[in-house]
Amino acid sequence: MNLEAAIVTISILCLAAAIYLAMLSTQIIDMQFRTRLVNWAVLCLIGGTAILACWLISQTIKRAIEKEESNKNSIF
Incomplete structure (x- = not known):
């Protein structure tokens, strides 16, 4: 796996975790949690x-x- 694929994968995992945590928070009764x-x-x-x-x-x-x-190489 190259570096670019790893960066995009980490970014997508962060976004997926954000969606999951937001959905999970709607099912929790305890306000602090x-x-x-x-x-x-x-x-x-x-x-x-930010990563993306x-x-x-x-x-x-x-x-x-x-x-x-x-462009520099094409001039010479």
């Missing part, structure tokens, strides 16, 4: 989104660098 589950769901959602956003930004930078290098 429900609040903790919702907090964890929000953190998983933010974490998964960082990966997309790195891919954009990588493609821009490759494009610039190919």
